[in-house]
Amino acid sequence: MxxxxxxxxxxxxxxxxxxxxxxxxxxxxxxxxxxxxxxxxxxxxxxxxxxxxxxxxxxxxxxxxxxxxxxxxxxxxxxxxxxxxxxxxxxxxxxxxxxxxxxxxxxxxxxxxxxxxxxxxxxxxxxxxxxxxxxxxxxxxxxxxxxxxxxxxxxxxxxxxxxxxxxxxxxxxxxxxxxxxxxxxxxxxxxxxxxxxxxEGGFMQHVKQAGMESEELVLSDLAAWLEDSWEPDVRYVFGPGSTLHGLARNLGLETTLLGVDVIENGQVIGRDLGEQALFELVDGHPAFLLVTAIGGQGHIIGRGNQQISPRVLRAIGLDRLRVVATKRKLQTLEGRPLLVDSGDSALDDSFPDVVRVWAGYKEELLYPVGG
The missing domain is CATH 3.40.50 (Rossmann fold)
Incomplete structure (x- = not known):
């Protein structure tokens, strides 16, 4: 042959x-x-x-x-x-x-x-x-x-x-x-x-799609919810993307569009952080990680947010990861799961079967995660 x-x-x-x-x-x-x-x-x-x-x-x-x-x-x-x-x-x-x-x-x-x-x-x-x-x-x-x-x-x-x-x-x-x-x-x-x-099947990623609806109202609702529920002395890591950047603006905070920022007690304490600086802020300190899903693809880790490395994810804890996405954005996935590609196969395999998605004021959804 x-x-x-x-x-x-x-x-x-x-x-x-x-x-x-x-x-x-x-x-x-x-x-x-x-x-x-x-x-x-x-x-x-x-x-x-x-x-x-x-x-x-x-x-x-x-x-x-x-x-x-x-x-x-x-x-x-x-x-x-x-x-x-x-x-x-x-x-x-x-x-x-x-x-x-x-x-x-x-x-x-x-x-x-x-x-x-x-x-x-x-x-x-x-x-x-x-x-x-x-x-x-x-x-x-x-x-x-x-x-x-x-x-x-x-x-x-x-x-x-x-x-x-x-x-x-x-x-x-x-x-x-x-x-x-x-x-x-x-x-x-x-x-x-x-x-x-x-x-073939689920091997190939879809082209990233722009949002098909204005997220302004949803982000305003989410900002109101977050303002009501900030946990004191807990660090909130905002991942890259227009969704989280818009959420921060609705909170009256200036973050970076394509960077990773950290908010604590309603103030930005770290802006446009690299992996090392981000790790130092979350290692041993209670934190939440907020990321968004790439419309049409579904990636939440490993696309444009490599600062959120495997050791950062482990330091924060997968149970404290939240996806911020409108229901319209989730609909662009047409039932396909959210995707993770951290570069650490063992960590990727340890992700829960479903993650919590913040989709509106006091509105949490469960959405499946695949490999």
Whole structure:
């Protein structure tokens, strides 16, 4: 039986900015590293590749050198060929585009790539129509519908392809934050194209959707409820996103749109925190964690809020996590569960079957959580 050829591209800079509060990695990798960020793309790719161990004899990888794939494949013992070269060992968007072109020329059946929306845009700009690709989520911004819901899901879906399972191909939208809109205080994702992606069951994430209703009244109600029920000397961690930013404004507090902030006794005591500073504020101190669900996708952990790391989650306690979401936003999930992708499989598996959702004044819902 001939080998199944998979092209592998890792963007080693993907996700660097998340844990240190930079909201992304595009153009700020050096600053993220200076703040103490640790590369995470290779670790997330490893999770995906572990799922391919049972079919390793049937696969040959093609990749680029060093941190773009060659190092990890050699370390894990997968058969692979290295194409291209990296001049000084650093990587760029141009290297990603060059890798895509080289892998296509070599005739790979699937391009497996690790990154975020910027990486997806780079791939979309040069990929041939009909070339199957599959994203391993490793970035901070992941609005695009070309990524699996987790690294493990990407590996399982790739394995199904190798084993000859019936996997439907579909078009996945590539989206990235509109920076002009962001400067105006709005989070909006622009469309950049579509990629051909394998689609099966619950493996692939949906494109992030903007809210279809004004949340103003709901957020006003929630703010009134929260003002009535603040627990003294308890720290409330507000995750990123327009929902929680709007909730804070209704409370008369100024938080950061895409950052993580901490409120105690009705005052902001930490603004736009990185992972280390956030951990120091919640470690050993009673706290609640407020996050929102990404409309259309359902992720509550692991998309744009990497500051909320596994150790932060453990310090706060999963029983003190609350999701803030309107019923309309939950309806965009069409019955699919909320999703967590913290990067710690044991922690993800320990999440409760359902979480509490704050959806209005004194209105709590229970909503299922999946993997």
């Amino acid at each position: 001939s080998a199944f050829h998979i092209g592998l591209i890792i963007n080693p800079l993907a996700g660097l900015g998340g844990a240190v509060g930079l909201k992304g990695s595009d153009g700020v990798a050096a600053e993220a590293l200076a703040r103490g960020a640790e590369p995470r793309a290779a670790a997330r790719t490893r999770i995906a590749l572990e799922c391919l161990r049972p079919v390793t004899q049937r696969i040959e990888f093609l990749t680029f050198p060093g941190p773009m794939g060659g190092d990890l494949l050699a370390e894990m013992g997968f058969a692979h060929r290295v194409l291209g070269h990296l001049g000084d060992g650093t990587t760029s968007a141009a290297d990603t585009r060059e890798a895509v072109e080289a892998l296509q020329a070599a005739g790979v059946a699937l391009i497996l790539f690790a990154g975020g929306d910027g990486t997806a845009r780079d791939i979309c700009s040069v990929v041939r129509e009909g070339q199957p690709v599959l994203g391993i989520p490793a970035g901070v911004k992941i609005h695009s519908g070309v990524y699996a819901i987790s690294p493990r899901a990407a590996g399982e879906l790739a394995r199904r392809l190798v084993e000859g399972g019936l996997v439907r191909l579909a078009s996945g939208e590539v989206r990235d934050i509109d920076e002009a809109a962001l400067r105006d205080g709005r989070v909006a994702a622009r469309w950049y194209g579509e990629l051909c992606v394998p689609e």
